[in-house]
Amino acid sequence: MINWFFIIMLVIAVFFLYFICRSINKNNFLLKNASVWLLFGIIWVLFSLFPKIPESIAIFLGFQVTSNFLMFFAILFLLYLVLLQSLQLSQQRKQINELIQNFSILKxxxxxxxKREK
Structure with a gap:
């Protein structure tokens, strides 16, 4: 019997990957930033095609229900993204301060x- 949930999940994952690749091609998304989303999309496709993979991982890690493992995985993924964005934001703030200082010196x-020419 066909499980429609996995088919719908696969279709959404493929559209997600298509959107990310299209955004990279249009230069709306840097490859450096999109690599995390591409990895997420590939994992999503794998979990859709082979639903036994998350079940096996959940059992191996001691989760009683696969959905608890998937929620835990999603939370870890989002925490990782927040950490990456915080690091990028800190680097950009340093670069902005440096640019402002250079601009002030040049000005x-x-x-x-x-004044010397006058």
Whole structure:
């Protein structure tokens, strides 16, 4: 008997991967940032095609219900994404401060050279 849930999940996963790949091609998404989502999409497709994989992993890790494992996996994935975005945000703030400092130095040098010319 066909389990429609897994077919629907597979279709959604394929559309998800298509959307990510299309966003990369249109330069809306950097490959560095999209790699995590591509990995998630591939895992989603695998779990859709082979539902015994998450069941086996859940049993191996000691989860009594597969849905608890999937929820735990989703929470870990989201925490990882938040950590990555926090690191990127910190790096961008440092770069912005450095750019502002460089801009201020250049602006003061231009003003100083204008005053010397007058």
């Amino acid at each position: 003061s040098e231009i003003n100083a050279s204008d």
